[in-house]
Structure formats: C-alpha cells, structure tokens
Amino acid sequence: MKARITVTLKTGVLDPQGKAIEAALKSLGIAGIESVRQGKVFDLEVSAPDGAAAEATLRTACEKLLANTVVETYTIEIA
Amino acid sequence: MRAAVVVFPGSNREADVVRALRLSGASVTKVWHADSALPPSTDLAVLPGGFSYGDYLRCGAIAGRAAAMDAVRAHAARGGLVLGICNGFQILCESGLLPGVLMRNVDRRFICHRQTLRVERTDTRFTSAYTAGQVIDVCVAHGEGNYFADPETLARVEGEGRVAFRYCDASGKITVEANRNGSLNAIAGIFSEARNVLGMMPHPENFVEGLIGGTGGRGLFDSLAA
Numbered sequence: 001m002k003a004r005i006t007v008t009l010k011t012g013v014l015d016p017q018g019k020a021i022e023a024a025l026k027s028l029g030i031a032g033i034e035s036v037r038q039g040k041v042f043d044l045e046v047s048a049p050d051g052a053a054a055e056a057t058l059r060t061a062c063e064k065l066l067a068n069t070v071v072e073t074y075t076i077e078i079a
Numbered sequence: 080m081r082a083a084v085v086v087f088p089g090s091n092r093e094a095d096v097v098r099a100l101r102l103s104g105a106s107v108t109k110v111w112h113a114d115s116a117l118p119p120s121t122d123l124a125v126l127p128g129g130f131s132y133g134d135y136l137r138c139g140a141i142a143g144r145a146a147a148m149d150a151v152r153a154h155a156a157r158g159g160l161v162l163g164i165c166n167g168f169q170i171l172c173e174s175g176l177l178p179g180v181l182m183r184n185v186d187r188r189f190i191c192h193r194q195t196l197r198v199e200r201t202d203t204r205f206t207s208a209y210t211a212g213q214v215i216d217v218c219v220a221h222g223e224g225n226y227f228a229d230p231e232t233l234a235r236v237e238g239e240g241r242v243a244f245r246y247c248d249a250s251g252k253i254t255v256e257a258n259r260n261g262s263l264n265a266i267a268g269i270f271s272e273a274r275n276v277l278g279m280m281p282h283p284e285n286f287v288e289g290l291i292g293g294t295g296g297r298g299l300f301d302s303l304a305a
Binding site (some may be wrong): 017020064 | 227228
C-alpha cells in the first residue's frame with residue numbers, strides 16, 4: 001500500500017529556511033502569507049498485511065531514521 | 080594512543096585529523112563506515128568532518144546509523160574515547176551518543192572563519208593540555224552548527240558541566256557576535272555524561288602547526304596522546 005510521511009519542525013523550533021522562504025514570498029509581492037514552516041514529505045510503498053501493521057512499520061521508520069524527534073514531529077497517512 | 084578514524088562516503092577532513100593525531104604521537108588507522116568492528120585495542124574513535132552521505136535527510140543522519148557506528152557505540156559504552164569534529168559532532172548527536180541536534184545556522188549562511196573558543200574544563204582526556212578558561216584560536220566551517228536541545232536536556236548538560244567549549248571573543252567573553260551560528264549558550268562542543276565522548280563543531284585539526292597559521296588545536300590532540 002502507499003503511504004505518505006510528513007516531517008515538520010516542532011512548534012517553537014527556529015526554522016531559518018522557512019523564514020527565508022517567507023521573506024522570498026514577500027519580496028515576490030505575494031500578499032497574505034503570515035508565516036512559512038518548511039518540512040519534508042516521504043512517499044513510501046509498504047507491504048504489510050493490514051493498515052495497523054503498515055503503520056507500526058512506518059512509525060519505526062520515523063523514530064529510527066526519518067525524523068529527529070529532538071526537533072521534529074511526523075504524521076503518517078496510509079492510502 | 081591508538082586511534083581509529085572512521086571514514087564515511089563524503090567525509091573530507093580525515094587526512095587532516097590523521098595528520099594532527101600523528102603529530103601528537105598517536106598511531107592511526109582508518110576504518111571504513113561499512114566495517115562492523117574497530118581495530119583491536121583502539122583507544123580513540125574519531126569521526127572526521129565532511130559531508131557524509133551528502134548531508135542527505137539531515138546532517139549526520141545516515142552516517143549515524145552506519146555499521147561502524149554500532150562498533151563506535153559499543154566502544155563508547157565500554158568507556159572508550161570518541162571524538163567527533165564538525166560533521167562528526169552531527170553524527171554523534173544523530174546516533175544518540177550525545178544529546179541535542181545541530182540545526183541550520185541562525186543567519187542561514189555557511190560560516191568559514193577563524194574562531195576563538197573558551198575551554199570550559201581541563202579535567203578531561205580531551206582538554207588536559209589546556210588551562211582552565213584558556214582562549215584558543217581554531218577554525219569553523221559549517222552550515223549546520225547551531226546547537227539546540229530542549230530546555231530539560233540543556234539544563235542537564237549545563238548542570239553536569241558537560242560543555243567543553245564555548246564560542247567567545249578574543250578576550251574570552253561570550254558575546255552574540257562571537258556565537259555566529261546561534262548555538263544555545265554559545266555551545267561549541269559537549270561531552271557525554273562520562274566525558275569519554277566529545278563532539279565539537281570547530282576544527283582543532285586545522286591549527287596544529289605554526290606554519291599553517293595557528294596551534295590552538297594542538298592541545299586537544301596532545302591531551303589525547305598524553
């Protein structure tokens with residue numbers, strides 16, 4: 001099955017890249033964007049007997065590698 | 080002193096650190112990241128600077144899970160010495176050997192310049208050749224050196240006296256200007272709880288001979304080889 005993992009910085013953790021993008025959007029004259037936080041998206045193909053097993057595998061993948069939980073959080077969506 | 084320098088795909092400062100270690104009298108072998116053991120009777124494992132795995136995912140993230148890092152973790156658990164410089168510090172944080180993380184520099188710039196550091200303590204295997212509060216002149220070269228930890232972790236690191244070096248001005252004062260990457264508490268390097276693991280962003284191996292422009296880093300290698 002297909003899955004998508006989104007990794008973002010925790011609230012309160014400084015995101016210099018997000019700030020730079022925010023400034024670039026302002027300089028392009030795109031109005032109305034209050035703030036930008038940058039993250040990462042991983043699209044994965046998982047083979048697992050059911051959604052719960054897939055989620056367990058993906059959770060392990062996030063904890064062990066895909067996210068640094070000191071500063072990042074992750075969400076898992078299974079299609 | 081028998082040192083093993085672990086080389087990852089994308090490491091690029093291993094030759095300099097090998098040279099610095101030999102100058103101070105250590106015997107040095109290189110270990111490839113895929114090796115699952117360090118040479119027998121290794122005293123010190125060194126993770127050099129560079130861009131392991133092209134900094135993919137996060138700096139040090141993939142190297143932190145390499146086979147050789149299992150050997151380094153076991154070595155550290157036995158009380159063996161581990162030194163991580165620059166990307167090596169990032170790898171130590173990613174591998175769980177040191178707390179916290181190195182984030183993007185606060186001003187988003189890759190910084191590459193001479194940098195003075197204050198030596199915070201000298202009763203360790205890494206810093207005994209320095210004097211307490213000594214200001215040393217070394218170099219920094221990194222884009223992600225902004226030390227961050229959650230408030231509890233930071234309080235623990237500070238409370239246990241685990242800060243090895245802080246960014247300071249030439250007189251030893253901790254100033255905002257001297258802390259260019261924005262590290263919490265101007266932290267440039269930290270020890271593990273047992274003080275047998277040191278991670279630091281600056282490059283002591285750059286300055287070990289007067290001919291090259293400075294000898295501020297020599298004390299670290301002399302301490303280790305003593």
